[in-house]
Every structure is written in C-alpha cells, then in structure tokens.
Amino acid sequence: MSNVLEMGRLMQGNEAVAEGALAAGVRFFAGYPITPSTEIAEIMSQRLPKMGGKFIQMEDEIASIAAIIGASLAGVKSLTATSGPGFSLMQENLGFAAMAEVPCVIVNVQRSGPSTGMPTAPAQGDVMQSRWGTHGDHPVIVLSPSSVREAYELSARAVNLSEKYRVPVILLLDEVVGHLREKVVLPAQGEMSIEARQGPRVAPDSYVPYRPGENGVPPMANFGEGYRYHVTGLAHNEAGAPSNDPVVAERLLRRLHDKITANLEDIILDDARFLEDAEIVVMAYGSTARSARHAVKSARQRGIKVGLYRPLTLWPFPEQKVLELAEGVKTIIIPEMNMGQYRLEVERVVGRRCDVKGVNRVHGELIKPEEIYNAILEVV
Amino acid sequence: MNRELESYLRVDRFPHMWCPGCGNGIVLGCLLRAVNELQLDQDKTVVVGGIGCSSRAVGYLDFNTLHTTHGRALAFATGIKLARPELNVIVITGDGDATAIGGNHFIHAARRNIDLTVLLFNNNIYGMTGGQYSPLTPIKRKATTAPYGTIEPNFDVSDLARSAGASYIGRGTTYHTSLLKGLIKDGIENKGFSLIEAVTACPTAYGRRNKMKDGAEMILWQKENAVNIKKAANMAPEELEGKIIIGELHRREAPEYTALYDDLIAELGQEGGGGSVTPLKGK
Numbered sequence: 313m314s315n316v317l318e319m320g321r322l323m324q325g326n327e328a329v330a331e332g333a334l335a336a337g338v339r340f341f342a343g344y345p346i347t348p349s350t351e352i353a354e355i356m357s358q359r360l361p362k363m364g365g366k367f368i369q370m371e372d373e374i375a376s377i378a379a380i381i382g383a384s385l386a387g388v389k390s391l392t393a394t395s396g397p398g399f400s401l402m403q404e405n406l407g408f409a410a411m412a413e414v415p416c417v418i419v420n421v422q423r424s425g426p427s428t429g430m431p432t433a434p435a436q437g438d439v440m441q442s443r444w445g446t447h448g449d450h451p452v453i454v455l456s457p458s459s460v461r462e463a464y465e466l467s468a469r470a471v472n473l474s475e476k477y478r479v480p481v482i483l484l485l486d487e488v489v490g491h492l493r494e495k496v497v498l499p500a501q502g503e504m505s506i507e508a509r510q511g512p513r514v515a516p517d518s519y520v521p522y523r524p525g526e527n528g529v530p531p532m533a534n535f536g537e538g539y540r541y542h543v544t545g546l547a548h549n550e551a552g553a554p555s556n557d558p559v560v561a562e563r564l565l566r567r568l569h570d571k572i573t574a575n576l577e578d579i580i581l582d583d584a585r586f587l588e589d590a591e592i593v594v595m596a597y598g599s600t601a602r603s604a605r606h607a608v609k610s611a612r613q614r615g616i617k618v619g620l621y622r623p624l625t626l627w628p629f630p631e632q633k634v635l636e637l638a639e640g641v642k643t644i645i646i647p648e649m650n651m652g653q654y655r656l657e658v659e660r661v662v663g664r665r666c667d668v669k670g671v672n673r674v675h676g677e678l679i680k681p682e683e684i685y686n687a688i689l690e691v692v
Numbered sequence: 693m694n695r696e697l698e699s700y701l702r703v704d705r706f707p708h709m710w711c712p713g714c715g716n717g718i719v720l721g722c723l724l725r726a727v728n729e730l731q732l733d734q735d736k737t738v739v740v741g742g743i744g745c746s747s748r749a750v751g752y753l754d755f756n757t758l759h760t761t762h763g764r765a766l767a768f769a770t771g772i773k774l775a776r777p778e779l780n781v782i783v784i785t786g787d788g789d790a791t792a793i794g795g796n797h798f799i800h801a802a803r804r805n806i807d808l809t810v811l812l813f814n815n816n817i818y819g820m821t822g823g824q825y826s827p828l829t830p831i832k833r834k835a836t837t838a839p840y841g842t843i844e845p846n847f848d849v850s851d852l853a854r855s856a857g858a859s860y861i862g863r864g865t866t867y868h869t870s871l872l873k874g875l876i877k878d879g880i881e882n883k884g885f886s887l888i889e890a891v892t893a894c895p896t897a898y899g900r901r902n903k904m905k906d907g908a909e910m911i912l913w914q915k916e917n918a919v920n921i922k923k924a925a926n927m928a929p930e931e932l933e934g935k936i937i938i939g940e941l942h943r944r945e946a947p948e949y950t951a952l953y954d955d956l957i958a959e960l961g962q963e964g965g966g967g968s969v970t971p972l973k974g975k
Contacts, residue, residue: 340775362960366774366953371800375767378760378797382740382771385758386779390771408761535756535772536779538735542702542751544759553705554751554759 320497325463325489326351326393328496329419330359332467333391337506338417339365340390342379344372344398347431348487349421352393373398377405381414385543387509387534389471393419396438397428399445406480407446408545410568413478413522413530415509417470420482421490422598424676433676434487436598436649440656442482443627449565451572453481453579454627457489458601461496465504466624472507473579477571478529484626486649488599488678512539522564523550528571572628580630583622586612590619592691593637594645595658597623600679604647607684618688626654631661638662643691647671647679667691697724700734702754709748711819713899713907715866715892719813720749722869722890723782726876737780740769742789745820745894746813749784763794766801769808777950780880783810787828788818791847795827802856805884806949811876812849812887815894823897834901849889854942859884861942865891865914868938875940883948891918891936 323331330352341356343349357367366383370376373394380390394402399420409416422438424430438445442454453473457463463485470481512519512531521541522530530550533539546554547561555561572579586608587593596604601622608620621637623630637644644666646655652670659668671687673679701724710716727737737755741747743762750757756779760768765783773781790798790812801808817835818824825835825842828849832841850861860882864872872890879886893899893910904910914936921939924932 340771342771361953361957364957364961368770368774370767370770371796374764375770375797375800378764378767379771379774382758382768382773383775384771385768386738386772386775388775390775404761405764535738535758536736536776540734540754540756542757542759544751545761546759 320495322493323460323496324351325457325460325485325492326421327355328460328464329393329467329483329485330355331498332464333417333471334359334363335504336389336468336471338389338391338471339363340380340383340388341367341392342370342376342383342390343392343394344370344376346373346395346398348423348490349393349395349419352419356391373401374405377402377409377416377418380416381405381409384414384416385535387537389415389475391417391419391471393421395421395423395431396425399438399441403446407448407450409480410446410450410452411545412543413532413568414543415474415478415532416480417467417474418480418482419467419485421485421487423487424674430676432487434599434649434678435674435676436486436600437653437674438484439626439648439650439653442484449569451479451568452627453477453479453572453625454484455481455581455624456484456597456626457624458598458622459489460492460494461498462624463489464496464498468504469581472505475507475509476529477575477579478532479572484598486598492599516540520550521552522548524567524571528567528574576628576632579625579628580633581624582630582633583624585620587619587621587637589617590640591642592616592618592645592688593621593641594618594647594684594688595621595623595634595637596647597626597654600647600649603679603681604684606681607688610681610685611688616688616692629657629661634658634661635665638665641666643667643669645669645671645684645687645691647684647687649673649679696728697721700724700727700754702752705752708752710745711896713893713895714745715815715894715907715911716746716749716813718866718869719746719811719872719890719892722864722873723811723876725873726880730877730880732780732880736778737782738769738772739782739784740765740772741784742786742794744786744789744818745815746786747784747789763789763792764797765789766794766797766808766810770801770806773806773808773950774953777807777954781808782880783808785810785812787812787814787816787849788826791827791849791852799852799856802853802858802885802887804949805857805859805946807883807885809876809879809886810888812889813892814849814889815892815898817894817898819894819897823901835898850887850941853887857885857946858887858942859944859946860886862887862940863889863891863936863938865918865936865938866893867911867914868918871938878940882943883951884946
C-alpha cells in the first residue's frame with residue numbers, strides 16, 4: 313500500500329476528507345445522507361467498522377452532530393459531514409460544542425442555496441454561516457481546502473485543532489473540491505502529526521473540569537475514566553455548575569474567545585504566491601482559488617504585477633496578513649461563489665488602505681479563470 | 693433522607709430549582725434507590741438530560757453527567773453508548789422534551805433497541821416555561837397555551853415506544869414509589885432500549901389550572917386513578933376509561949444494537965484487511 317501512496321493515486325475530494333480524518337484518529341462518524349457530501353458517509357460506513365470504529369446513520373443532521381458530541385465526550389475522535397440544509401440544522405448543537413468545549417469536526421460541502429437551492433451545484437454561500445451560524449458569540453475554526461491533497465491535510469488538521477483547542481472545527485469545502493478527482497501523493501509517514509487529547513494531570517478529587525490550562529484550554533477528561541463531572545450548554549463556572557452570575561458568564565465567554573485569539577499563529581494557515589512586487593492581489597479560497605491561480609499566472613506572463621493570497625483558515629480571519637497586503641498593494645480582488653461574504657470582512661479590515669473588488673457569481677457554476685483575469689485587467 | 697443516597701448527589705449544587713409540591717424529587721429518589729440496589733459504578737455510569745425541569749436533575753447527580761439541548765438527549769446518548777458500550781447510559785427527559793421536539797430521536801432510539809434506559813418524567817405539561825400543553829397533556833385540559841382546554845389528543849408514550857421497537861417498557865407514579873423503583877431497576881438491567889414512564893405532579897403549572905390545588909392532591913389522584921396491569925387485565929375498557937395503567941407493560945427479547953455492532957466489527961476483523969490507514973507520527 314505504501315508504494316501506491318508514494319506513486320500517487322486518483323482520489324476524490326470527499327474521499328480525501330474521510331481518509332484524512334481517519335489518519336488523524338477519527339473513529340466515530342454519525343451522519344445523514346445529503347448531496348454533495350454523501351460519499352464521506354459512504355466511505356466511513358465501509359472503513360470504520362473494519363478499523364474497530366463506528367459509523368451510524370442517524371435520523372437527521374441534528375441527531376448526527378449530537379451523536380458525535382456524545383462520542384467525543386466518551387473519548388473517541390468524531391466527525392460528521394453534511395451540506396447547506398443539514399448544516400443549518402446542526403447550528404444549535406454546534407453552539408453546544410463551542411460552549412461545552414467538546415472537540416468535533418463538521419464537514420460542510422457547500423452547495424447552491426438558500427434553501428434546497430441547486431443540490432448538485434457548487435457555491436460558497438455558507439462562509440458567514442460557518443462563522444456566525446449558531447446563536448450567541450462563540451469561537452469557531454473554519455478551514456477551506458482547494459485541492460484533494462489539501463482536503464486530506466486540512467481534514468486531519470481540523471481534527472488536530474479541535475482536540476487541541478476543544479472547539480468545533482468546520483471543514484468548508486465546495487461541491488467542486490468535494491467531487492474533484494485528481495492524482496494525489498498523500499503525506500508520507502511522519503509528515504503530519506496527530507494531536508492527542510490533553511487529559512487531566514491531577515487526581516479526580518482535584519479535577520476542576522473548566523479551569524483553563526496554560527494555553528487557555530481546560531484539560532479534558534473522558535466519560536468513564538474516573539473523572540465525574542458535569543457538561544452543560546448553560547453558562548457555567550469552572551466546576552461545570554450552571555451559573556447566572558454575570559462575572560462567571562463574562563469570564564467564560566471571554567476565555568472561549570481568547571483561547572482562539574491568543575493562538576492565531578498556530579491556527580491560521582495560508583498560502584501566498586508572487587506577492588513580492590505585487591500591486592494587485594487576488595484573494596481566494598476553495599475551488600475559486602484554483603481559477604484564481606490560473607488567472608494570476610496568465611497575468612504574470614503578460615508582465616502584470618499580480619499576486620495570489622489563499623487563506624486556508626477562513627476563520628479566525630487572517631486580519632494581520634490582510635492588513636499587510638493592504639499596505640502594499642493597490643487593489644485586492646476577491647472572487648467568490650456568493651454575493652461577497654468574505655469581501656465584507658476584508659473591507660472591514662482594510663478600510664481605505666487599498667481598493668477592494670469582488671468577482672461574484674451565484675449561478676451554480678464555478679468562476680472561470682478568464683472572469684478573474686478580466687477583473688485583473690480592469691484594475692491594472 | 694437516606695444518607696446512603698447522598699453519595700450519588702452533588703449536594704453542593706443544592707438547593708434544587710424545583711417548586712414546592714413538585715414530584716420530580718420523588719422520581720429522582722426512585723432512580724437513586726434503583727442505582728444503589730444495583731450497585732452501579734458511578735464512574736461507569738452516564739446520565740444524560742435534555743431541556744426542561746426534569747432534565748435539570750442531571751446537574752445534581754454525581755455521575756458522568758451531560759445536560760444537552762432540547763429534545764436531543766437520546767441522540768447525544770446514542771453517541772456515548774456507541775463509543776463506550778461498557779458504560780451504563782441513563783437518559784432523563786420530560787414529556788415535551790421526549791415526545792415533541794425530541795419525538796424523532798425517541799422513536800429511532802427505540803427502533804435500534806440501543807441499550808439506553810430512558811426515565812421519562814411525565815408531568816403532562818411544559819413546566820419550565822410556565823405551563824404550555826405538551827403531546828402528553830390529556831385532551832380538554834387547560835394550559836397557558838390552551839386557555840379554553842386542549843383539543844389535541846395526547847400520545848400514549850408507552851404504546852409509541854412499543855410500536856417503535858423498545859424491548860422494555862414500564863410505567864409508575866410518584867405514589868407507587870416501590871413499583872417505580874423496581875421498574876427502573878428492570879429497565880437498567882434490560883440490555884436494550886428501556887422506557888420507564890414516571891407519572892409525576894406539577895402543581896404549579898398544571899395542577900392548579902386543572903382543579904388540583906397542590907402536590908398532595910395530585911399524588912392522591914395518582915393513587916386513585918392508577919390501575920396495575922395485572923388488575924387491568926380483568927377490567928372492561930369502559931372501566932379503564934381515564935385510568936392510567938401501571939407496572940411492567942412490555943418486555944421482549946431482541947438483539948441489542950451495540951452488541952450487534954461489536955459482532956460486526958469482530959466478523960470484519962476476522963476477514964482481515966482494510967484496517968490500516970496512512971500511518972502518521974504521534975506527537
């Protein structure tokens with residue numbers, strides 16, 4: 313098998329998500345069929361029982377995310393996968409995972425919306441929902457791959473980050489990347505690491521379940537291992553007891569955010585090309601970044617000073633990097649298969665430092681390289 | 693209080709939030725007596741609750757406890773039980789939590805016959821939000837959202853569970869505490885989906901709107917209107933009109949879901965192959 317991996321193999325994006333998660337130690341999957349994410353469930357149903365893991369097809373997406381939270385509390389790394397309508401249904405329990413600090417990964421292979429929309433058509437319309445979909449201020453990490461290899465790597469990374477920061481991590485694909493098949497060489501042994509859950513280092517009697525460790529994250533005991541404690545979506549104190557005390561609530565909410573914002577360097581991953589002398593930068597993610605790369609290369613061949621910036625971590629927003637870009641370039645162009653959701657955040661951050669221009673399509677087809685190329689020509 | 697039971701409680705979390713006259717403490721007492729008689733290992737027992745007055749019980753219990761979202765306790769519990777089948781998983785839920793917002797999870801957990809013990813506190817009303825009618829509020833009863841009386845028929849939740857596939861069903865009341873405790877014990881011991889419906893009083897949100905002035909009167913109503921299933925077998929349908937039948941209502945032998953899953957894994961393991969993933973370096 314290892315020889316095959318070294319030579320590369322033809323793999324689908326959704327398959328890479330499943331394999332990346334398994335490689336990172338996921339042994340539980342609960343899901344509900346929905347286009348265009350279903351392959352992930354199908355692969356998990358085939359693979360997990362052979363590895364001693366469990367797959368369950370739940371009665372809906374609400375139950376699916378509930379089940380993975382339950383399994384995670386019992387100490388098993390857990391994943392679910394869905395698309396727009398199912399992602400909407402998952403929002404309440406996603407907030408529960410954020411509040412109760414239960415590691416889990418939610419894959420959303422975006423399709424055209426709103427509502428049932430065009431189930432087989434790609435879109436990037438859930439970018440803001442992935443950040444703000446559940447009620448209340450909450451921390452979340454969102455990763456978005458552009459290729460099959462990245463789908464594999466970011467799937468594993470999502471599992472690692474969720475364990476390390478005890479936060480739900482959303483892996484945001486679009487239908488193009490989910491169904492894309494390309495030849496990939498998977499990371500070799502030792503190229504990626506697996507994050508082990510940090511358990512308590514004290515005896516059960518001394519365990520304070522929601523007292524943060526040095527990185528702001530409380531060590532997590534698994535159910536059934538002798539540390540009896542209470543988990544709730546209610547505001548709670550460090551002992552895990554529900555509380556309406558304003559001081560307790562404020563401290564909890566701030567810590568939930570701080571554990572992310574204090575570790576941005578570790579969490580934010582991006583990729584930059586041709587930025588050194590760039591006067592224009594195209595900022596793109598997901599499948600749109602593939603068209604963007606093509607457009608940028610074509611423009612470079614004509615001597616246009618344009619670069620490419622790809623955030624692989626969509627949330628938390630790479631604010632510092634975008635500010636640096638804005639100081640150095642004339643225009644940031646942001647192609648997106650939505651009405652300009654990520655552009656809103658870029659505009660907020662750059663202010664008047666540079667121009668921001670969107671290339672937006674909501675017709676259910678991917679953005680072609682020439683559409684981005686033309687946008688570059690317009691601002692030269 | 694029986695001092696022996698204190699070891700199952702987080703007494704530092706008291707006072708509890710239930711009203712005077714509420715029957716929930718009686719049901720909880722029956723659960724703890726059952727757990728004590730079975731000598732369940734607290735470290736190996738998980739108690740999961742949904743949202744509502746009854747579900748808040750989990751916060752007072754010294755086990756691995758999980759207070760989830762409204763209606764979803766069974767879905768969370770399903771994940772826990774699948775991940776660690778060796779754990780005893782008990783679900784505390786209410787009539788609204790289990791049969792309205794959580795109705796879908798209820799029938800599917802029963803259908804799978806997964807080894808969960810559901811203790812359903814049936815007080816016939818949404819208590820925590822102040823007295824709205826639930827799917828288990830009998831017809832022609834008053835609630836804040838049924839000021840002229842309900843015109844919707846109620847579920848018989850035990851019939852619902854039986855149709856869906858539960859392998860053990862019992863019903864007790866807060867008057868018949870010895871019976872209720874025994875039913876809970878049997879439910880925990882049953883390897884499969886068990887439902888124990890505990891008829892309990894909510895004088896604050898239900899009783900006083902429906903001509904029962906306090907908790908004591910509601911318990912007396914339970915005494916007078918409950919009929920043991922053995923006695924009911926010899927009674928005519930018209931005699932049973934408006935009565936609640938208590939006791940062990942249903943039991944069947946059926947394969948349990950997580951056991952079937954472990955069999956499947958063992959079978960696949962014997963086939964060999966497919967077990968490896970790209971090996972990665974541990975940190």
